[in-house]
Amino acid sequence: MPSISFEFFPPKTDEQRAQLDRAAQQLKGLEPEYASVTFGAGGSTLSYTGDTVAHLHREHGLTVAPHLSCMGGTRAEISALLDGYRAAGYRRLVALRGDLPSGMASHGDFRYAAELVQFIREHTGDHFHIEVAAYPETHPQAEDALSDLRHFKAKVDAGANGAITQYFFNPDAYFRFVDDIRRLGVEVPVVPGIMPISNFSQLKRFSDMCGAEIPRWIAKRMQAHGDDVEAVRQLSAEVVAGLCRRLLEGGAPGLHFYTLNRSRPTRAVLELLH
Ligand code: FAD
Numbered sequence: 527m528p529s530i531s532f533e534f535f536p537p538k539t540d541e542q543r544a545q546l547d548r549a550a551q552q553l554k555g556l557e558p559e560y561a562s563v564t565f566g567a568g569g570s571t572l573s574y575t576g577d578t579v580a581h582l583h584r585e586h587g588l589t590v591a592p593h594l595s596c597m598g599g600t601r602a603e604i605s606a607l608l609d610g611y612r613a614a615g616y617r618r619l620v621a622l623r624g625d626l627p628s629g630m631a632s633h634g635d636f637r638y639a640a641e642l643v644q645f646i647r648e649h650t651g652d653h654f655h656i657e658v659a660a661y662p663e664t665h666p667q668a669e670d671a672l673s674d675l676r677h678f679k680a681k682v683d684a685g686a687n688g689a690i691t692q693y694f695f696n697p698d699a700y701f702r703f704v705d706d707i708r709r710l711g712v713e714v715p716v717v718p719g720i721m722p723i724s725n726f727s728q729l730k731r732f733s734d735m736c737g738a739e740i741p742r743w744i745a746k747r748m749q750a751h752g753d754d755v756e757a758v759r760q761l762s763a764e765v766v767a768g769l770c771r772r773l774l775e776g777g778a779p780g781l782h783f784y785t786l787n788r789s790r791p792t793r794a795v796l797e798l799l800h
Contacts, residue, residue, distance in 0.1 A: 529780035530556065530796070531591075531690075531717070534582070534787050535564045536574035545787050546578070550586045552789035556796060558588070559780070562620050562657075565593040576610060583616075590616055591657070594646075595624025596636035601645065604636075608650050620657045620690065621646060621681075640680040647685040658682070660689040660716055662703035663696075666737035675703075679710050688714045690782045693721035695741055695765070697772045704777075715779040720770060722783060722791035723748075723762035762791065767798035 532553050537543040550561070563578045579590040592611055596604060611619070623639040636642050639658055646656060658681040661674060668674035678689070694700060700718055707716070721738075723729055726748040733740050744765055751757040770781055783792045 527796075527800070528774055528778070529559045529717075531560050531562060531780065531782045532558050532785050532792065533562045533564065533719075533782060534578065534785055536566075536578040537787065538574065542787070547585075549785060549787050549789040550582055550588065553785065553792065554586050554588055556793075560589040560591045560618055561586075562591040562593055562618075562782075565595045565622070565624065576607070579611075579616065580614065583614075589618070591618035591620055592616065593620040593622060594642070595622040596634060596639065596642040596645075597624035597626050598632065598634045599636065601635045604642070604645065605649055608646060608654075612650055612653055617653065617655055618657070619646065619654045620659075621686065622659055638677070638680075640677070640684045643681050643684040643686050655688070656686045657688045657690050657717075658686040660691045660703065660707075661737070662691050662694050662699040662718075663737060663739055665692075666735075675706050675710060678707060679712050682712050682714050686714065689716045691716060691719045692736060693719045693738055693784060695744060695769060696739065697769060697776065699739075700773060700778070701776055717780045717782045718770075718773050718778050719782045719784060720766060720795070722766050722785075722795050723758075724786065724788060724791040726758060726762075759791075759794065763794035763798055766795045770795060770799055 534546060537546045561582050563575050563582065565575045575592050579592045582588045583590045594604065594607060621639055621642050623642070626633060636645065643656055643658060646654060660678055664671045664674050691700065704716055721729065730740060747761055748758060751761060785792050
């Protein structure tokens with residue numbers, strides 16, 4: 527099996543906490559390299575991310591990677607988080623810009639993720655293995671595809687060790703992205719972010735927001751199955767496992783799963799990969 531990692535989000539209610547525990551319990555047996563936990567923009571979930579990584583580490587024995595987004599944050603706040611994570615013994619981070627929540631006017635002390643990566647290196651040296659975000663289909667706010675590639679390179683030049691991509695369903699977008707950054711002299715591993723499909727209408731809404739394209743043939747097949755939950759599940763697992771297979775055959779160094787705190791869709795994909 528390739529190296530795999532799982533992404534979770536911080537639960538906020540008892541029900542969500544129980545759901546995360548069930549997912550972690552079932553997924554940890556697949557021996558992920560690490561589990562990452564997202565970070566809500568605007569500072570409101572500062573402690574949720576820290577509490578969740580601590581829980582996954584202590585209760586489930588997982589190697590953890592807190593996400594750290596700088597949008598809206600100050601140098602003092604980010605320093606305090608870094609100090610806490612270092613003291614806890616964590617060695618990995620996913621460093622992001624994040625998005626400004628609606629109604630929030632100031633972007634804080636950092637404008638772009640590259641500035642955050644540079645600050646992490648200044649503050650903690652080589653302690654952390656830092657992943658950054660990559661966009662094979664171009665970040666939705668990018669001026670254009672080429673400047674987006676240059677901005678990606680800036681994050682690696684600032685000290686990132688690797689990247690995880692936004693999810694996508696077209697493997698050629700990933701291969702092209704990797705070829706393009708290699709031509710720019712970027713050598714770090716780029717791990718594809720994989721979204722196991724569990725709820726197609728939710729996925730469509732989300733994909734519109736984050737600029738991920740759902741190929742027409744996938745949308746049409748999903749729509750044809752309508753409310754037939756079992757058929758949709760089966761098709762989803764086959765489509766995503768097929769994508770993973772092509773990515774690994776083409777040289778992808780691992781797979782990072784957006785679990786959405788559910789184990790079943792991710793396990794269904796991985797079972798087909800064995
Ligand atoms: P950046 O790399 O800073 O890029 C953002 C935009 O600015 C791009 O369009 C880029 O081309 C442009 N840009 C960069 N530098 C410059 C410059 N110098 N001049 C002009 N333009 C520039 N969001 C969260 O809030 N919390 C999370 O936990 C989280 N986890 C994520 C995990 C992964 C693997 C991925 C792929 C995304 C995640 N996101 C998360 C979403 C991410 O925060 C958003 O996509 C955000 O809009 C961009 O973040 P970034 O780190 O890619 O930003």
